[in-house]
C-alpha cells in the first residue's frame with residue numbers, strides 16, 4: 001500500500017514538473033513570437049524613419065535595403081522622362097482573373113436584404129470572435145436588394161487616397177475626368193477641389209467617423225452637419241465597413257437609426273460589406289503582402305479591379321516628405337496647416353510595404369500611380 005502511494009506521489013510530482021516546464025517553454029516561445037512580430041510591424045529596423053523632416057533619399061535608404069531600387073526608379077521617373085507609361089491589358093486581365101479566384105468582388109461588395117436574416121449574428125474581421133452584432137430590422141431595411149456594382153463596368157477609374165502629397169498637385173481636373181471615382185473615409189473635397197477634384201462615386205465610411213467628426217450625432221447641429229455632407233454625395237455609394245472592428249458596433253447603431261429616420265431624404269446608395277477580409281487578405285498574400293490589416297487604399301484597389309479597366313491611383317504616398325521636392329508633407333491633404341506627419345498608422349497598417357507593391361504594379365503597367373503634379 002505504502003509503495004503504491006509512494007509511486008503515485010512520484011508520478012504526480014513528475015507530471016507537475018512536466019507541466020511547469022511546458023508552461024515556461026510556451027511563455028518563452030510567446031515572447032520571441034511577440035517580439036518578432038513587433039519587429040515585422042515596423043518593416044525592418046526603422047521607427048526613426050518616418051518622422052517628418054527626413055529627406056527622401058536618406059530616409060528611403062535607411063528604411064529597408066529592398067527600397068533602394070525603388071528610390072532610384074522613382075527619382076528617374078520623377079525627374080525627366082515624361083511618362084511613356086502605358087497600360088498592359090494582357091496583364092490586367094490576368095490580374096483580374098487572379099483576384100476573382102480569391103474573392104467574388106461583385107457579390108461580396110455588400111450584404112443584401114435576401115442574404116441576411118433578422119437576429120443573425122455577425123462577427124468582426126479584425127476583432128476577437130467573441131464579439132457579435134445582431135442584425136435587426138432597421139439594418140436589414142437599409143441593405144441593397146442586389147450588389148450596387150453588379151454588371152457595372154467603367155473604362156477609367158480614379159482611386160483617391162488621402163495622402164498630403166495631393167496638396168498643390170492640381171490633379172483635380174484629371175481626377176474628375178475619370179468615369180468612376182473612389183474616395184476613402186468620407187474625405188472632404190470642397191475646399192480642396194483644385195487638387196483632389198469635386199466628383200465622388202463611392203466613398204468608404206468607417207462608422208467611427210461619427211465619433212470623431214460628428215460628436216456621435218448628439219446635437220441638432222451635428223445631425224445637420226452630417227446630413228448636409230451626405231447631401232453633397234447624392235447618387236454616390238457610401239461603403240460602410242461596419243463588421244471589421246467591434247469598436248464600431250455602438251456607433252453603427254447610431255448610424256443605422258439616422259439613415260432609417262432620413263429614409264427618402266437622401267439619394268445615397270448604402271453598401272454594407274460583410275466579413276470579406278479573410279478572402280481579400282488571402283489574395284494579397286499571394287503578392288507577398290501579408291499584413292494584419294490592409295489599408296483602405298488597397299481594399300479600394302481590390303474593389304475597383306472588378307469594375308474598372310484602368311485604375312489610376314492618386315494620393316497614395318505614405319511618407320512624410322514630397323518625393324518631387326523633398327519638402328515636408330502632412331499626413332492627409334485635409335490636415336490643418338502645420339499638422340506634423342504622424343507615425344500612428346504604424347500601429348495598424350504597413351503602408352510602406354503596400355506602397356512598394358503598388359509601385360511594382362505601376363512598373364508592370366497594371367495600374368498608374370500618380371506621384372507628381374498633374375499638368
Ligand SMILES: *[C@@H]1O[C@H](CO)[C@@H](O)[C@H](O)[C@H]1NC(C)=O
Nearest residue numbers: 088089090091092094364365
Ligand atoms: C504585358 O504583360 C505580360 C505578362 O502578363 C508580358 O508577358 C508582356 O511582355 C507585357 N507587355 C508589355 C508591352 O510590357
Ligand SMILES: *[C@@H]1O[C@H](CO)[C@@H](O)[C@H](O)[C@H]1NC(C)=O
Nearest residue numbers: 104107108109110274275276
Ligand atoms: C462572397 O461571395 C460568395 C459568392 O457569391 C458567397 O458565397 C459568400 O458568402 C460571400 N461572402 C461575403 C462575406 O459576402
Ligand SMILES: *[C@@H]1O[C@H](CO)[C@@H](O)[C@H](O)[C@H]1NC(C)=O
Nearest residue numbers: 179180181198199200201235
Ligand atoms: C460619378 O459622379 C459624378 C458626380 O459626382 C456624376 O456626374 C457621374 O455621373 C457619376 N458616374 C457614375 C458612373 O455614376
Ligand SMILES: *[C@@H]1O[C@H](CO)[C@@H](O)[C@H](O)[C@H]1NC(C)=O
Nearest residue numbers: 284285286287288289357360
Ligand atoms: C514572394 O516571396 C517568395 C519568397 O521570398 C518568392 O519566391 C516569390 O516569388 C514572391 N512572390 C511574388 C509574387 O513576389
